[in-house]
Amino acid sequence: METDKRPPAGGGDGCLVGVIRIPVKIVAVLVVLPVRVVWELLAAGGRAVHRHVLGPLYVHAVEPLLRALGWLLTTLLKLVFVWPWVGLWRYVLVPVGQGLAWLWRGLYAQVLAPAGRFLTAYVLRPLGEALAWLGRGGMRYLLAPLAKGVTWIGWALGMTLFVWPWVALWRYVLAPVGRGIAWLAAAVYRYVLTPVGHGLGWLAVAVFRYLLRPVGLGLVWLVAALYRYLLRPVGLGIAWLAAALYRYVLTPVGQVLVWAWHVAGRIAGALWRGLKWAGRVLVGWPASRVYRHVLTPVGHAAREVWRTGRAAVREARATVRRALFGTPPVEPARSRARTLGSTTAADAAPADEISLSRRQG
Structure with missing residues (x-):
C-alpha cells in the first residue's frame, strides 16, 4: 500500500518538543x-x-x-x-512751530493790520479824495508834480508793504530763530546725542563682552559637554547594543525560527497525511462497506416489505369496502385509462361485468 512507504509520524513528538519549545x-x-x-x-x-x-x-x-x-x-x-526723533519732534519742532505761529499772529495783529488801517484812513482815502479834487478842478497844472508824488508814494507804499516787512521778518525773526535752532541742534548733538551714542556703544560692547559672549561660550560648552559625555556615549552604547542584539540574538533567533518553521511544516504535512490515511482507513472504508453490504440490502428489503404491506392493506381495505357497500360500477377500459387518480396501469385487464340482477341480488 501507499501508506507503507511513508515514515511513521508518531515517533518524533518528544524530540520536536525538545527542539522547538525549550530553546524558544x-x-x-x-x-x-x-x-x-x-x-x-x-x-x-x-x-x-x-x-x-x-x-x-x-x-x-x-x-x-x-x-x-x-x-x-x-x-x-x-x-x-524712536526716542531721539520723538524727543526732537516733541521738544524742538513743535515748540518752534508754535512760536513761529504765535509770532506770525502777533505780527499780523500788531503790525500789518494797524498799518493797513492807518494807510487806508490817513493815506489812501485822503489821497483818493485829493486825486478826485485834482481831477475835478486842477488836473492840468498839477498833473506832472502829482504824478511824481504818486510815483514816490507808490514806491514808498510798495517798500513799506512788500519789502521792508519781509526784510525785517528775515533780519529780526527768521535769522535769529534759525541761528537758535542751529545752536540748539548743535547743543543737542554735542551734549545729548553724542553722549547717548557713546553710552549705547559702550553698553553694546559691555553687553556683548560680559553677557552675550560668556552666555554663548557657556551654551557652546554645555552643548559640547552634553554631546561628549552624554549623547555620544549613549549613541555608541545604543549602536553597540543594537549590533550585538542583531548579531547574537536576532540572527540566531531568526535562524531557529526559520528552522522551526520548516520542521513544523514538515511535521504538519506528515500529521495531515496520517490523519487523512487514518480517516480513510477507520471511517471511509468501513462506512462504504457498511453502506454497500448492510444498508443497501436492508433498504431494499424494507422497501419491498413496505410495498408488500401497503398492497396488502389496500387489498384488505378494498375487500372490506366490497363486503360492506358492494362493488362499485366498473368503468370501461378507455375511460379507466384516462382516469388521473387510477393506481393501476392503463393496459390492465378490465374487471368482470356484473349484471344488474346479480348486483341487486
Missing part, C-alpha cells in the same frame, strides 16, 4: 527579558533627564535669557530709532 523559552528568558529591561531603563533615564535637567534648564535659564535679550534689543532699537 531559553532565548526568551536570556535575551528578550534583558533587552526589555535595558530598554525600560534607558527610557526611564531619558524621561528623567528631560524632566529634571533639560526642562528646568530651558525654563530657568534659556527662556529668561531669551526674554532678556529680546527686551534689551527692543530697548536698543527704541533708543536708536
Whole structure:
C-alpha cells in the first residue's frame, strides 16, 4: 500500500518538543527579558533627564535669557530709532512751530493790520479824495508834480508793504530763530546725542563682552559637554547594543525560527497525511462497506416489505369496502385509462361485468 512507504509520524513528538519549545523559552528568558529591561531603563533615564535637567534648564535659564535679550534689543532699537526723533519732534519742532505761529499772529495783529488801517484812513482815502479834487478842478497844472508824488508814494507804499516787512521778518525773526535752532541742534548733538551714542556703544560692547559672549561660550560648552559625555556615549552604547542584539540574538533567533518553521511544516504535512490515511482507513472504508453490504440490502428489503404491506392493506381495505357497500360500477377500459387518480396501469385487464340482477341480488 501507499501508506507503507511513508515514515511513521508518531515517533518524533518528544524530540520536536525538545527542539522547538525549550530553546524558544531559553532565548526568551536570556535575551528578550534583558533587552526589555535595558530598554525600560534607558527610557526611564531619558524621561528623567528631560524632566529634571533639560526642562528646568530651558525654563530657568534659556527662556529668561531669551526674554532678556529680546527686551534689551527692543530697548536698543527704541533708543536708536524712536526716542531721539520723538524727543526732537516733541521738544524742538513743535515748540518752534508754535512760536513761529504765535509770532506770525502777533505780527499780523500788531503790525500789518494797524498799518493797513492807518494807510487806508490817513493815506489812501485822503489821497483818493485829493486825486478826485485834482481831477475835478486842477488836473492840468498839477498833473506832472502829482504824478511824481504818486510815483514816490507808490514806491514808498510798495517798500513799506512788500519789502521792508519781509526784510525785517528775515533780519529780526527768521535769522535769529534759525541761528537758535542751529545752536540748539548743535547743543543737542554735542551734549545729548553724542553722549547717548557713546553710552549705547559702550553698553553694546559691555553687553556683548560680559553677557552675550560668556552666555554663548557657556551654551557652546554645555552643548559640547552634553554631546561628549552624554549623547555620544549613549549613541555608541545604543549602536553597540543594537549590533550585538542583531548579531547574537536576532540572527540566531531568526535562524531557529526559520528552522522551526520548516520542521513544523514538515511535521504538519506528515500529521495531515496520517490523519487523512487514518480517516480513510477507520471511517471511509468501513462506512462504504457498511453502506454497500448492510444498508443497501436492508433498504431494499424494507422497501419491498413496505410495498408488500401497503398492497396488502389496500387489498384488505378494498375487500372490506366490497363486503360492506358492494362493488362499485366498473368503468370501461378507455375511460379507466384516462382516469388521473387510477393506481393501476392503463393496459390492465378490465374487471368482470356484473349484471344488474346479480348486483341487486
